[in-house]
Amino acid sequence: xxxxxxxxxxxxxxxxxxxxxxxxxxxxxxxxxxxxxxxxxxxxxxxxxxxxxxxxxxxxxxxxxxxxxxxxxxxxxxxxxxxxxxxxxxxxxxxxxxxxxxxxxxxxxxxxxxxxxxxxxxxxxxxxxxxxxxxxxxxxxxxxxxxxxxxxxxxxxxxxxxxxxxxxxxxxxxxxxxxxxxxxxxxxxxxxxxxxxxxxxxxxxxxxxxxxxxxxxxxxxxxxxxxxxxxxxxxxxxxxxxxxxxxxxxxxxxxxxxxxxxxxxxxxxxxxxxxxxxxxxx
Amino acid sequence: xxxxxxxxxxxxxxxxxxxxxxxxxxxxxxxxxxxxxxxxxxxxxxxxxxxxxxxxxxxxxxxxxxxxxxxxxxxxxxxxxxxxxxxxxxxxxxxxxxxxxxxxxxxxxxxxxxxxxxxxxxxxxxxxxxxxxxxxxxxxxxxxxxxxxxxxxxxxxxxxxxxxxxxxxxxxxxxxxxxxxxxxxxxxxxxxxxxxxxxxxxxxxxxxxxxxxxxxxxxxxxxxxxxxxxxxxxxxxxxxxxxxxxxxxxxxxxxxxxxxxxxxxxxxxxxxxxxxxxxxxxxxxxxxxxxxxxxxxxxxxxxxxxxxxxxxxxxxxxxxxxxxxxxxxxxxxxxxxxxxxxxxxxxxxxxxxxxxxxxxxxxxxxxxxxxxxxxxxxxxxxxxxxxxxxxxxxxxxxxxxxxxxxxxxxxxxxxx
Ligand SMILES: Nc1ncnc2c1ncn2[C@@H]1O[C@H](COP(=O)(O)OP(=O)(O)OP(=O)(O)O)[C@@H](O)[C@H]1O
Ligand SMILES: [Mg+2]
Numbered sequence: 001x002x003x004x005x006x007x008x009x010x011x012x013x014x015x016x017x018x019x020x021x022x023x024x025x026x027x028x029x030x031x032x033x034x035x036x037x038x039x040x041x042x043x044x045x046x047x048x049x050x051x052x053x054x055x056x057x058x059x060x061x062x063x064x065x066x067x068x069x070x071x072x073x074x075x076x077x078x079x080x081x082x083x084x085x086x087x088x089x090x091x092x093x094x095x096x097x098x099x100x101x102x103x104x105x106x107x108x109x110x111x112x113x114x115x116x117x118x119x120x121x122x123x124x125x126x127x128x129x130x131x132x133x134x135x136x137x138x139x140x141x142x143x144x145x146x147x148x149x150x151x152x153x154x155x156x157x158x159x160x161x162x163x164x165x166x167x168x169x170x171x172x173x174x175x176x177x178x179x180x181x182x183x184x185x186x187x188x189x190x191x192x193x194x195x196x197x198x199x200x201x202x203x204x205x206x207x208x209x210x211x212x213x214x215x216x217x218x219x220x221x222x223x224x225x226x227x228x229x230x231x232x233x234x235x236x237x238x239x240x241x242x243x244x245x246x247x248x249x250x251x252x253x254x255x256x257x258x259x260x261x262x263x264x265x266x267x268x269x270x271x272x273x274x275x276x277x278x279x280x281x282x
Numbered sequence: 283x284x285x286x287x288x289x290x291x292x293x294x295x296x297x298x299x300x301x302x303x304x305x306x307x308x309x310x311x312x313x314x315x316x317x318x319x320x321x322x323x324x325x326x327x328x329x330x331x332x333x334x335x336x337x338x339x340x341x342x343x344x345x346x347x348x349x350x351x352x353x354x355x356x357x358x359x360x361x362x363x364x365x366x367x368x369x370x371x372x373x374x375x376x377x378x379x380x381x382x383x384x385x386x387x388x389x390x391x392x393x394x395x396x397x398x399x400x401x402x403x404x405x406x407x408x409x410x411x412x413x414x415x416x417x418x419x420x421x422x423x424x425x426x427x428x429x430x431x432x433x434x435x436x437x438x439x440x441x442x443x444x445x446x447x448x449x450x451x452x453x454x455x456x457x458x459x460x461x462x463x464x465x466x467x468x469x470x471x472x473x474x475x476x477x478x479x480x481x482x483x484x485x486x487x488x489x490x491x492x493x494x495x496x497x498x499x500x501x502x503x504x505x506x507x508x509x510x511x512x513x514x515x516x517x518x519x520x521x522x523x524x525x526x527x528x529x530x531x532x533x534x535x536x537x538x539x540x541x542x543x544x545x546x547x548x549x550x551x552x553x554x555x556x557x558x559x560x561x562x563x564x565x566x567x568x569x570x571x572x573x574x575x576x577x578x579x580x581x582x583x584x585x586x587x588x589x590x591x592x593x594x595x596x597x598x599x600x601x602x603x604x605x606x607x608x609x610x611x612x613x614x615x616x617x618x619x620x621x622x623x624x625x626x627x628x629x630x631x632x633x634x635x636x637x638x639x640x641x642x643x644x645x646x647x648x649x650x651x652x653x654x655x656x657x658x659x660x661x662x663x664x665x666x667x668x669x670x671x672x673x674x675x676x677x678x679x680x681x682x683x684x685x686x687x688x689x690x691x692x693x694x695x696x697x698x
Contacts, residue, residue: 185397190386
């Protein structure tokens with residue numbers, strides 16, 4: 001007897017996906033429109049100014065938030081991207097990363113706070129996050145495409161699913177690690193729950209939350225190529241073109257641009273994290 | 283009416299804690315109840331009253347329920363049973379809004395490990411409580427700066443708390459509590475995390491502050507010396523979470539209520555607690571210039587003393603007259619005392635511990651005069667009284683007392 005006809009796991013999943021697609025279409029089109037809107041705005045902001053202005057802005061950001069070294073790296077690295085003719089693609093990738101990270105944080109930080117406040121929630125949240133992180137990214141590309149068709153929107157959604165967990169985890173951890181005496185002190189002065197969260201817990205947990213944001217950005221960036229497979233565009237496309245056409249030069253240049261972008265984002269967000277840690281720990 | 287009245291307070295940790303109370307009343311031990319029900323008894327039927335403007339110290343060893351007790355007062359920990367009346371209002375019956383109001387305006391807490399917010403600087407921490415109660419920015423900044431001055435932290439307003447030493451951090455904690463101008467200060471082992479030297483200094487400063495501010499302070503400590511130094515009254519908690527004795531430092535030293543308290547206090551240096559006022563008393567005086575030589579001699583004869591203190595009509599001390607000088611003056615046929623009033627007599631405040639008087643008592647030939655803050659003569663302590671009191675402390679202790687040579691010789695002979 002074939003048990004697969006008895007309990008057909010894959011089949012059931014397919015049924016659910018199909019049902020959702022047929023009945024929840026309105027929801028997916030709302031999501032799709034929202035994401036498209038965000039992508040459009042970020043792209044417009046990043047791609048409208050002349051390239052040299054943008055490079056100057058990125059260099060200034062690196063200078064003020066990170067260090068002189070990072071600023072020099074940014075100046076040279078981004079000029080190189082421009083020189084390789086990959087500027088527009090890089091900005092479109094950055095727009096995609098930015099959009100997914102913003103959504104990931106808007107969802108992830110509140111989910112982390114909720115998990116920290118309730119053990120019950122955390123007990124459900126933790127295996128869910130494990131599942132999201134360990135399921136191979138290719139697998140959820142399929143429903144993403146089914147729900148949102150090809151293009152950048154399923155790219156953002158897939159990236160979001162993959163990069164959300166560290167934001168939740170580290171927000172949860174940061175808040176749970178706030179020393180008991182600090183919470184007692186806040187309470188003893190008559191804090192409401194909201195004041196407790198905004199004036200004590202979140203600020204004290206901020207360095208840890210910043211580390212989560214950094215990880216979220218890095219994971220989002222690591223999804224660029226995979227998202228390229230479903231037509232997200234940007235540098236992912238370039239690398240994939242290198243693979244499918246066996247063009248080492250194209251693939252390598254696309255890869256280099258991704259690395260430069262990654263280092264820039266990592267150093268800047270880490271510097272933000274260190275600044276908040278310094279304030280907290282001296 | 284007492285400011286804080288605690289009636290029959292219980293705190294029991296564990297599942298379904300109320301069922302442990304009848305077991306306690308049946309006299310079943312703490313350990314057995316833990317084994318049977320999984321409940322830990324932290325406070326076991328505490329009843330007492332804390333008066334306005336007194337410093338009430340709760341002292342006990344580790345695990346005796348001190349932190350639990352103080353947290354019941356502002357309900358950071360929910361008591362299991364009993365009553366906590368503050369100004370007649372039961373804290374345990376208050377809803378969240380009312381409770382928050384009490385925490386904001388009536389009592390503030392100081393913590394053992396300071397509990398400061400690491401992302402705020404000193405003034406940011408100090409104004410925290412005022413910010414929570416939605417005071418406007420300018421006013422709370424002003425109050426915070428006042429509180430900072432009060433604890434002697436001026437100049438450090440903008441410092442990060444992590445850059446400060448432990449003693450300074452606790453000053454921030456104290457300033458934060460004082461900024462709200464609460465009637466009640468709750469201090470849970472506030473100085474226990476500090477070095478001994480800094481700790482003594484903070485104790486002195488707290489005493490000074492209290493002399494000016496007159497708060498009602500509930501102070502928790504596991505250190506008897508600290509309790510004796512700071513407390514107007516002390517409650518001693520036993521290891522079973524029961525209050526063993528409540529009394530002034532001197533009462534607790536002089537009449538320990540049970541064996542537990544007695545063992546607790548036996549190693550205390552009594553001379554640092556017993557004050558001049560306790561061993562001293564009234565002393566013969568004459569008023570100058572209203573009274574003359576004759577009056578002085580009569581006063582000494584009547585009191586069987588060899589000297590008499592001289593005060594003015596307002597009871598300000600002018601000096602001392604000895605019997606030798608008086609007799610010599612009489613022989614010369616003079617009556618005015620002015621030439622024989624000596625002012626090399628030592629003075630002290632009635633609250634000085636006798637340990638501070640011992641050296642003086644041995645060196646001087648006169649009694650030591652007690653003078654209050656207004657300069658009024660309050661009586662005197664004789665050197666015999668001080669030495670007798672010091673000796674009392676050694677009775678029954680293991681300290682080896684000196685013996686006379688003849689006693690030693692006798693002992694040697696007996697041994698042969
Ligand atoms: N949340 C809790 N759950 C269970 N038991 C607790 C809890 N808090 C305290 N206890 C127990 O209650 C008793 C009293 O604890 P408490 O912290 O009040 O003691 P303490 O006198 O402050 O001691 P220390 O000097 O160590 O601070 C201890 O036996 C402790 O183990
Ligand atoms: Mg304690």
